Amino acid sequence: MSLVYNEDQLQLQDSARDFLSARSPASVQRAIRDQDIAAGYDAGVWQSMLDLGWSAVAFSEADGGLDFGFAGFAPLFEEIGRHLGASPLLSSIVLCGGLIEQLGSEQQRQQRLPQLISGELRxxxxxxxxxxxxxxxxxxxxxxxxxxxxxxxxxxxxxxxxxxxxxxxxxxxxxxxxxxxxxxxxxxxxxxxxxxxxxxxxxxxxxxxxxxxxxxxRLGSNDAGKALDLVLDWGRACLAAELLGMSETAFSMTVEYLKTRVQFGVPIGSFQALQHRAARLYADLQLARSSMMAAFAQLDRPGGDDRERRRLVSLAKWQAGQVAQRVSNEAIQMHGGIGVTDEYDLGLFLKRMRMAQNQLGNSDYHCQRYSDNRSA
Amino acid sequence: MNELEVFRQETRAWLEANCPASMRTPMPSDEMVWGGRTVEFKHEDQRLWFERMRDKGWFCPDWPVEYGGGGLSPQQVAILDAEMRRLHCRPPQINLGIWMLGPVLLEFASEQQKQQFLPPMAGGEIRWCQGFSEPNAGSDLASLRTSAVVDGEDFVVNGTKIWTSYGNKSDWMYALVRTGPMEPKQAGISLIVLDMASPGVTVSPIDLISGKSSFCQVFFDNVRVPRSQLIGELNGGWPLGKALLQHERSAMSKFSESALPTHFDLGEFLGKYLASPQTTAETVLQQRAVVCLMQEESFRLTNQRIYQTLRARQDASGLMAIAKLVHTEQERSKFELLLEIMGNHAMGWQGEGFDQRELDLTGAWLMSFAQTIAGGSSEVQLNVIAKRVLGLPEAK
CATH class of the missing domain: 2.40.110.10 (Butyryl-CoA Dehydrogenase, subunit A, domain 2)
Structure with missing residues (x-):
């Protein structure tokens, strides 16, 4: 089980970071809100993601994909989280594409997957x-x-x-x-x-x-329960990566602020009360990252055990949700007044975090699911 | 077949031929073998395993052969470790000298000192203990005051060291002592080694809230230590002490691997004391237990990630900085939760009405309070993370 990114994943992460920081920084998310864009994402950014091949990452070459493995989504969604990048990558590609791949007949896959990957169909x-x-x-x-x-x-x-x-x-x-x-x-x-x-x-x-x-x-002819369970786990792992990316960004904004904000004649980051709170968040982030990496590793494991997969994905989503909760609350508190202004980006992170925490299962849901799938 | 593969085959064959079957079973805590002048064996197999590994030089497989080591390359050591794990071989002995002092002597000691101290260490003849903390120098170690004053060819040592594990059973001590001024306090510290049998050394074990412990306080009353037992430069001991503490982590992990019987698995107790929750309160307890299990699994994964990060030659310093903090605090939370789940069963002190596992648990719970303090308290760990990992500024 690989818990560190390999060369290919690191390269994908670098290119995602370059693209998103240039084309989809947090200000784009702000513009989507202020201009009340119904799609909830920037069509040009989405088209570029498609051009970069992000929608093809996990599909097999036979289905029109790049056959990179599911592990490609870990660095992508992490960077999407860092930059608050809005797109239908999760809904249309990971979830719907995943269901068509898992459930669809040969013909259904051929009709729909290439269109989905190209973005013609959303x-x-x-x-x-x-x-x-x-x-x-x-x-x-x-x-x-x-x-x-x-x-x-x-x-x-x-x-x-x-x-x-x-x-x-x-x-x-x-x-x-x-x-x-x-x-x-x-x-x-x-x-x-x-x-x-x-x-x-x-x-x-x-x-x-x-x-x-x-x-x-109707996709395929069998009961969809088992495939749905698997594909929702793909989505949950992606949300865990997105949450972790958001949490790490909110955390580094906070550490930066602690170093530069001066009160009582010193940077507030020199106060031990704040240092220790920041240090604990750092430890929490590491546990969440290890769990996220384990979930992705399990999803790419051929013939992996279903209970093991459910347990590790629920662990990842639970940890990511917990750490997002703590980091966002502490980030705003340590920023003080500026943290609750609309002008500052932290609020955008807080709002997206809470949505992603709830989506496809909040902490209580995944605590229960972890328990249900624990080895006896 | 390349050379390493040949080495693997040979090692496997040698271990299979030489590690007695009884030494391939989980080790009860009272069957750990400690090297030293008074080494004790409970069975003949323990002695055989000890002597065979010693004669191979594999108590310290990576040390040069001339100092009693095995002369193996790092890759060969990794193979030996893996093969021993594969066969479930017990560690043939436990020896803090080899794990902590040895590497520092190899790097900083004079040739004569290496000749004097390393071969007996590698042969398991001398058991070592550590003299760092003092009653008034805990987290602030550099404020230590045990003095070593030059008098002819000797130092004369006066003062006291505390929290010395197995001080009453050890043959020699490595100690940080004050040989220079208090200001700046790090600059007046030296590293010396001394024979615990020297006149003027007395040792008294310390009882903890958990009962008997391996911790001791050591007193020095005009103890004469030859100047030849100064390691490194006079007043140059502080960096050596820091180097020693860096080896403490790996030593502790080897130690805990070999001390498995003290492990208490939350799942084991859940099945017995909270099998089917009936009330809301029991359901809440069970959910807290699941949270505890999830945190533990995340930490195990983090440990694996540390290993993989190092193997990938990436920076793992931040991850390593959280390990002690997270592990000891998780352990304490687990025991506290078990107290709530088990009620009075987890608070028995001795005698009837409790099974041995329950009594052991009481002790382990109380001992968990020492773990978040010993070897760098949680607060010190948080300081390290804040300053070295996050780069937050020093207080003015």
Whole structure:
């Protein structure tokens, strides 16, 4: 299990850092908010990410990918976190692309994956029906109707749903089976309602009223539960990396501030009360990084054990969520007044952190899941 | 087959032929073999294993052969370690001299001193202890006052050292003593070695809140130490002391590897004392236990990451700076949580009504308070992280 980046990952990280700091610094996130951009990301930045091959990283060459392995997403999402880079990379590529790769027939993959990787097609995952992550509590119903299916129900929290070309809708079939259906944006019976969130990104509620889809719009023919569990773990690991990137940035902003802010005639970083708090955050960040690296290593392990994967991914998401919570709170407190002004970027980090902490399972969720998958 | 592969094959064959089967089993804490003048063996196998490894020079495999070492290259030492782990070989002996003082002597001692001290150390004939801390020089070690005054061909040593592990069972001590002025206080310190059997040395063990301990206080009353036992320059001991402390981490990790019986696994006790939570309070306790387990796993992964970072020749100094802090504090939290889960079962002192594991746990819990203080308190570790890793400024 490799817990340090290899040469290829380091190169990917360098190029991601160069690109994001030039093209998508925190000021871009601010502009998305101030200009109220419905997509929640900058279309030009997303196109450049596609041109850089970020959407192709994890897919096999047969599916139109680069075959780099899932480990490529660790440095990418870490840098995305550092720069608050908004994009549909998680929703459309990692989650929807992952589900098509895992569930789709040969034909379904060939029809959709190359388009998804090129960006011609953008999908969002319609999963959540509760304010907190609960993938096992899906109510939205899929009923067989002749050759096809009829979908009815609500998806209340769908990230990147607005302006998408379509959605992958997770639905409950008869006998508790779970299926994933491709619903197109222009289909009759679908209604989207925007939700304006603290991170100014793209969120909407979806209502499906007797939406008819063809047989071929169901990904594969098997129960989707196992694949969904795996693909959500990919997303969770990416969120852990993003959270870690955000936390490390908020932390280094704070350390820098402690060195330069003068009160009582000295830099406030010379006070032991603050030094020790900063040192503890540094230790927390290291534990979170080790856990994140272990999760990615496990995801790329051929034939890895499912329980082991769940345990390590939940550990990573839990640690990343915990450290984001502590770092953001301490960062703002140690900055003092400037930390609560809108002008300063810390607030943007705080808001995106809380969203990412909640997305695909908060700390309590992953504590439970870790416990459930602990070796006896 | 390259040379290292040949070495691996030979080493494996030698270990299989020479490490007795009973020395390939987990070691109870009372079966650790300590080298020294009064080395004790509980079984013949212990003696065999000790003597065979000694004669190979493998108590200190990386030292030059001329000083009693094995003369192995770093790659060969790594192979030997790996093969010993593979066969579950117990350490043939425990010896702080080899792990801590040895490397410093190799680097800083005169040729005559190396000839005098290294071969007996490598042969497991002398057991060493450390004299650094004093009652008024703990975290602020440089304020130490035990004096060594030149008198003819000797130093005359007066003062006291405290927290000396196994001071009552050791043959020789390496000690930091004051040979110069207090100002600046680091500049008046020297490193000397002395025979614990010298007239004027007395040792008294210290009882801790956990009961009997290996810690001792050592008193020096006009103890004469030949000047030839000064290591390095007069008043040049401070950097040597710091070098010694850098070896402490690796020594401690070897020590804890070999002292596994003192390990208390939270999962083991959870199954027994909190198998099926019924009430909200029990559920909360269980969740806290899961949090504890997650922190422990993250720390184990961090230890692996330290190893991999070093192997990749990247900077691991920041990671190494958190290890002692995180580990000792996690241990204490774990024991505190076990107290809450087990209630009175974890607070028995002796006798009936408790099984041995429970009584051992009480001792380990109380001992965990010493671990966050010994070897650089948590506060000192936090200072190190703040200043050396994060680069925060010194207080004015």
């Amino acid at each position: 999908l969002a995952l319609a999963l959540e029906e509760n304010a907190r992550h609960a993938p096992e509590a899906i109510q939205l119903e899929a009923r067989r109707d002749g050759d096809g299916w009829v979908l009815s129900g609500e998806k209340t929290w769908v990230a990147d749903a607005r302006e998408a070309d379509g959605w992958l809708v997770v639905a409950r079939e008869s006998e508790g089976r779970c299926g994933v259906f491709h619903v197109r944006a222009d289909q009759a019976g679908v209604q989207t309602s925007a939700r304006s969130m603290i991170d100014s990104r793209n969120m909407a509620a979806l209502r499906l009223d007797q939406v008819r889809v063809a047989a071929d719009d």
